[in-house]
Amino acid sequence: MTIATSELPPYVSSNPARSFLTELLPEVGKEMGVKFKFRFLPWPRCELAVQDLQAWATMPYVPTPEREAKFLFSQPLYAKKTLLFYYQQDEREYPQTFTALSELQPYKMGGVRGYYYEAMFAEAGLSLDLATSEESSFKKLRAGRVDMVAAVEGVGWDVIRKHFSVDEQQGFHTLKTPLAVGHNFLMTSRNYPQTEQLLERFNQALAKLRRNGVYKAIAERHGVTVDN
Incomplete structure (x- = not known):
């Protein structure tokens, strides 16, 4: 099968x-x-x-x-927890918590095209720049093409460890409020x-x-x- x-x-x-x-x-x-x-x-x-x-x-x-x-x-x-990752490369302030996705409208959101959160982002009126893979999504984040990317916690940190230098890894962070918790x-x-x-x-x-x-x-x- x-x-x-x-x-x-x-x-x-x-x-x-x-x-x-x-x-x-x-x-x-x-x-x-x-x-x-x-x-x-x-x-x-x-x-x-x-x-x-x-x-x-x-x-x-x-x-x-x-x-x-x-x-x-x-x-x-x-079980999985989906978080919003960001890359701190300047003095820009990122919110650590949010109660509604619409609060993140000032930020361009990234992720993988076709994932369940695409509809959530669109409904909240967020600006989107989606990629074809997790790796591409995080490379857009590192390059500053998007402000945040959504990823399952374990997947996100795995991509970061695999594709970025030790120095670069120190710049990745997550918001405290999860995007979703589920299975x-x-x-x-x-x-x-x-x-x-x-x-x-x-x-x-x-x-x-x-x-x-x-x-x-x-x-x-x-x-x-x-x-x-």
């Missing part, structure tokens, strides 16, 4: 040492009696592959009203043959791995927060 996904270390990567989910999912598959094959694509193509039934599922994704009309979602794969999920098309039964078996297998400690052990190897 094919699962479409893309690079998002430490949660998923073609490099097994940097990929929580590509270590976890084969264990889920063993419990289900199936074998998963990972197909790495750009994020927009992952969703299309599932929609066109070229893959059973994609991960990790966040439910939106538009997606829920077409797709089904698993039980949570992991990420596996997403499958409502039209895939027997997908409801497959998803139920997936959820049961995932729950078993949480109970027997396998989930926790794999998560800790990749520095992923355990939410049991």
Whole structure:
């Protein structure tokens, strides 16, 4: 069974040492009696592959009203906190907290095109300059082309450590108020043959791995927060 996904270390990567989910999912598959094959694509193509039934599922994704009309979602794969990162390269003041996104209208926002927060930013009237990847998003931030970028906490710091010098890393900071706190999920098309039964078996297998400690052990190897 094919699962479409893309690079998002430490949660998923073609490099097994940097990929929580590509270590976890084969264990889920063993419990289900199936074998998963990972197909790495750009994020927009992952969703299309599932929609066109070229893959059973994609991960990790966040439910939106538009997606829920077409797709089904698993039980949570992991907990995550999305933060707003900024780069302090002058005396400019950045707000540390906010109660409504509209308060950030003076700032140009960055992130990855097609991610769930794109609609949130647009609805709040924020100026956007979106990229095609997390790496590109943070490089825009470092270059001053955007004022803030949205990223899951672990993903953001992973990109910073991997792509910027030690001196540059000291300039990256986050607002104290998170953009969102929640979970990420596996997403499958409502039209895939027997997908409801497959998803139920997936959820049961995932729950078993949480109970027997396998989930926790794999998560800790990749520095992923355990939410049991």
